[in-house]
Amino acid sequence: MNASRPRGGPISEIPIELDRSASIPLAVQLADALRASAASGVLRAGDRLPSTRGLAGYLRVSRTVTAAAYEQLHAEGWIVGRHGSGTFVTTSPPGAVRNVEPAPRPVTGDRRLLDLTPGAPWVHGLDRAAWRRAWRVAADAPPLIRPQRAGLPEYRTAIVEHLLRHRGLAVVDRRDDLGPSPADAVLATAGTTAAVAELASSVLRPGDRVAVEDPGYQRAVGALRAGGVEVLPAPVDADGLLVDEIPEDIQAVYCSPAHQYPLGGRLPAERRVALVRRAREQNFLIIEDDYDGELRFDVAPLPLLVALGPDVVVHLGTTSKILTPTLGAGWMVAPGRVLGAVQEYRDLAGAGPPAAGQRVFVELARHGDLGRHLRRMRRELAARRLRLVQALGEKGIEVLGDEAGAHVVIPLASAAAEQRVAAKAAAAGVLIDGLARHYQRTPRLFGVPLGYAACTPAEFDAALPEIVQLFADEAGRSADLDAE
Secondary structure (H helix, E strand, O other): OOOOOOOOOOHHHHHOOOOOOOOOOOHHHHHHHHHHHHHHHOOOOOEEOOHHHHHHHHHHHHHHHHHHHHHHHHHHOEEEEEOOOOEEEEEOOOOOOOOOOOOOOOOOOOOOOOOOOOOOOOOHEEEEEEHHHHHHHHHHOOOOOOOOOOOOOOOHHHHHHHHHHHHHHOOOOHHHHOOOOOOHHHEEEOOHHHHHHHHHOOOOOOOOOOEEEOOOOOOHHHHHHHHHEEEEEEEOOEEEEEEHHHOOOOOEEEEEOOOOOOOOOOOOOOHHHHHHHHHHHHHOOOEOOOOOOOOOOOOOOOOHHHOOOOEEEEEEOOOOOOOOOHHEEEEEEEHHHHHHHHHHHHHHHOOOOOOOHHHHHHHHHOOOOHHHHHHHHHHHHHHHHHHHHHHHHHOOOOOEEOEOOOOEEEEEOOHHHHHHHHHHHHOEEEOOOHHHOOOOOOOOEEEEEEEEOOHHHHHHHHHHHHHHHHHHHHHHHHHHHHOO
16 A cells, blocks of 8 residues: 555555454444544545545445445544535544554553552543544644643633532632632642642642541642651541541641542531631641542532632542543632642743643533533443442442442451452452552551442453452451451
């Protein structure tokens, strides 16, 4: 095949092979072949494609086949029909869909393991056509001349809409000197951990004391310590942060009230009110990590802390859990003094969140693809959670955590039990986590926070009975030891 084919060259120079014995429909095969030709450079932006009739005659297939293939490619946005002129390639796609390799699993030794650790998004449910279309539209935007350190205005506006639609938060700009737009109360970030690191380097000072849930998110602990901040453990129970046991003389407290990481509790309304009241009385900030906040399966979510105390709460969110870490985009809603300090730090450090992922998010939100994805994700993950909990329940095994999020916690008797279960899971080809490592001090509870979002439906179906039996065996072992 000659990749330097002149534009408008003959159909015979487009590499198309259709397998009539395959289970994949011919229209799908044809769309994949044309997409692959564009990805390899055989077809280029501006090339005119054959008519559906001409291509059908050349391939000896029904015109219905070629029309369906063109319709799919047109919906994806990389071909366009011009009245009276024909059909043209608009841009080159990243490659054919059917043969895309899945993301590699974590490797132990020379084996790849099925990842059932928490904190992963449901990327297999992303609408790939919408995903490609969003990236293509984002690429059409002109390159930035100067960095947008606060984030792209259209992205910040999209976040305001997202928070209103999906988290029930009406963002209000309380900084009278910086304009009336609610988007001015939002900063783009590169994700939750990056935002915590920025807070540690701008709002907080070396030696400041910050309380963090224990067990809690260890990357936040690391980001704070890297900024010279002293991190103190703040105990939690099955419902989340114990407000009365937060250490005294702190400058901030970090918590995940929507779905406590890793135990999975939801902070009750009375604790939320008490936390905001204490922050005001003792003059400290609340860093609200809205972990899994969009994934509520049983009841409507409680009001965000930032809605209760916009003057003392820094609200952090990320696209990494609802879409994919590929975007590298998140957001911060905070009091004006906090946003000003973060922007001043970015100006001095020459830092700021990347714009590409923000543009993609804007396009996904603009066309409703984000909302549709969130609805599909809630249905899928709710069903997976139900199946997992029921299967464990049939073996007499209870789980911790509200009906929310993308993981449950399966309690175990000891750190040794965690290690045994992890080793047996790895031998079965599955990577799991343990609670012990999420503590800053001596662990008080042991178990496995088991994620169920990163795998495909087939992988989940295959792993479920093995995982359930693994925990049933460990429960039986513990019972035997107790009886001795």
